[in-house]
Structures are given as C-alpha cells and as structure tokens.
Amino acid sequence: MLKKLFIAVFLILTVIEFSLAGAFSNFQAAVESDLEPFSRDIGGLLGSGSFHTARALGFSGFDAGARAAAQMKPELSDGILEKDKEFYISWVQGELGMPYRIDAFVRGGNSHDLVLVGGGARYGIRKVSDEPGYLQVMLVGLANKAVHRHFYITHFGSNLVFSIAAKRLIPYLGAGFDSTKLVVKSADNAALAGKIIETFEPRYSVGLKLKSKYAYIAATGTLAHSRTIIEGSLGIRF
Template sequence: MGRMIIKILIISSLFINAVIAPAWAEDQFGGFKQYVDGESLKPFTRDLGSVLGSATFHSGRPLGFSGFDVGARGGLRLKPHKDNKVLRDRGVKAFGLPWVQAEIGLPFRLDGYIRGISFQGLTIAGGGLRWSIRRAVDKPRVPQFLLAWSGHSVTHRDFTASHFGLNLISSITMGWMTPYFGVGADRTTVVVRCIPDRNPNLEGASTTTTEPRFTAGFSIRPKTYIYLHAAFTTTDDWNNGFSSGIGIRF
C-alpha cells in the first residue's frame, strides 16, 4: 500500500509538470503590459496571490529546536480567473511557480523559513514563521496544530507585488502517511510599473485583494529523512489548484 501511494504521488507530480510545461516554456506574465486594464487588474492580483500562498506548509508539526528542512516546492492553478485578461488573452491556461525553501527550528515552538526564485522575469523573495499551538509529539494519531505567517516580495519589469498570508494548519501522523489540512487567507497588492497598452492611465495604479484559501493534502516519507507531499487547494471562487514538493527534513 505504501509503495502504491508513493507511485501515485510521483505520477501526480509528473502530471502537474506536464500540465504546466507549455505555460512555463515562456513568460506566463509577459502579457501584463499588453493586456492589463482596469477590470482585469484585481483578478490578476487574486490569481497571483493564490499561487504565492501555496506550498508554504506540509505538516502541522514544528521542526523543533535546531531542526532543519530544505526542499523544492511548487504551486499550480488549473486556470486563471475568468476576468484575468492578463493571462487569458495571452493564452495561458494552467499557471504556477516553483520555489526553493529552507526552514529551521527555533526556540519557543517556532519555525522560520525563507524561500525564493528567479523565474520567467519574476524575482520572488519570501519567508515566514510558524508557531506550534501545542507541544510537538511523535505519537501516531495525535493531532498537531500550527499557526503560520508568510510574506513575499515580487519584482517584474512591468509590475511589483507584495503578499502576506496567514494559515491555521493541522496534521495527524498515520504510520507512513501524514494527512494535513489548512485554512487561511492571502492578502496581495500589485502595483503597475509600466504604461499599459489598453489603459495608459493605469501607470502607478495599485490594487489589493484578500482571498481565503483551503488546503487538503498528505505527505509521506519513502526514506527516513526524505519526504514528498502533495495537496489540493481551492479559494472561495473555486479557483482550484495543486501544490507539491520534495525535501530533506532532519
């Protein structure tokens, strides 16, 4: 059974990569200057925030003091919002972002992490803190809870963005598999740094959105220190997607 789950997780990751490969072949956000207008700026901001808030957690258990975790993460949305002309008019369907993330266990049941990537004209730097609501235990079937905060700064030639996320996470270890669940919100601001073709008056304009996000997934450990995780994510307007990752955790 364990081997079957591992195979399913690997196949799911390959499927996600296959879906987003056409979009990742070129700059997904390269149509911002050409297609953004007053109506599409807010949906674009919501979509960007929903990806930035993805894959920031994969367990409700803290690392513990001096613990360490490093890995690759990815967030995917299956389609842009119906009013997101920046992506839709460019022909972008599924879209997403990868990250490299490093975490460290701190005193007082805290974990800190940093993440970032330079990808398709985007430079993203982020990080956050997690706090364990109860003392961590390694007993099976004992719920673990984390309160997590994340933040990101995004730079593109045509826009800049900032993102803040807050999540409540729970997980429970069941042998070789750990299901986890999260409920949270993403607050995202995008500032126009170009002269848009469709509405030159938007130069310097900004918009801010706040959107809830729900996550359900599981992680497994094929080896003692190696883990894989995958999750389904959705928002209040059923903007569905997936997140996944692989890493080493001590």
C-alpha cells in the same frame, strides 16, 4: 502506488512550469478590469507551499526542498493570463527549527520572469510528538515579494493548520487568507502606471505527505478565490 502518484504529480508540475516562460507576457496589454482578478490569481499561488504538516521542526531541526504551485485556470475576468489554461510558479525553500516550537523559513525562485523572495514563521500550538494519531496544530504566517519588469506584488498570508501524526502517510488540512497588493510599473495604457490594486481572499487546503526517515513528498489541493490550486513539495527534513 501512492508514492508513484505523488512523484508523478510533482514532476508534472515542475516540467510544465519550465515550459511556460511567457505566462505573464501579456501583462503590458492589460486593461484596468484585468488587474483585480490577476491580483487574486497570483496571490493564491504566492500563498502556497507554507506547510505540509502541523508538526514543528523542533530546535535545530531543518527542512530544505523544492515547491511548485499550479492554478488550473485563471479567473474568467483575468484577461492577462491565457484563458482556461493552467499556470505555475516554483521556488526553493529552507526552514529551521528554533526554541519554543517556532520554525522560520525563507524562499526564493524565478518563474516566467517573476522573481520571488519571501519567508515566514510557524508556531506549533501543541507540543511536538510523533505518536501515531496525535493531533498537531500550527499557526503559519508568511510574506512574499514578487517582481516582474511590468509589475510587482506584495503578499501576506496566514494559515491555521492541523495534521495527524503517522509513521508514513500524514494527512493535513489548513484554512487561512491571502492579502495581495499589485502595483503596475508599466503598461501600454499609460494611465495604469502606478495603479495599486489590493485584494483579500480566504484559502482552504487539504493534503497528504509521504515520508521516509529523512525525505518526503507532499501533494496539496487548495481552494482559493473559487479556483483550484495544486501544490507539490519535495525535500529533506531532519
């Protein structure tokens, strides 16, 4: 039952994401008061998908998969995104385990004409162990660049993550922040061109990962800037 639920969550996120190609089409009509909440809304999505466990991959370990993040509705003062409507981004992510419990990852995708590239690193604070009940602790740092024809965003984030080792179903939680800089490239209001908005917001996440020997699926719920974000991850890991 849990497996079916996780798969359904991920498929719904992915299918709806591809049906919302015009999510940012209203940006050109933005007014100045829209920019700060819009920056927080997008920053919350860009900070998603950086972990689904606190266990390091281990030297030469590998993880590759698809990620999707959905915010249930934009901030009330965000007049760019459609009011009371969910919006999504998705990307692919590759991760590699290195010595000293360090993992590196890169990501890339294109959603609603928003091109995303990014990456980061993770450090396993405790030794790698799959003993059931073992507490795993990890520090994550990431950076993203998202480019649209009317704006671009630079994002930095970090999370402290905890998970409990288990054979099949792994719970995890994390706390961190999103630091986001929005730069306007063009808008109907010419005075906004070149405008820079910077925001900094905390984020709190909790999730479950269902794994087999080489594959996994994970669902995460996140609270960021007083908004709910749902994250889905599907991939292979060895």
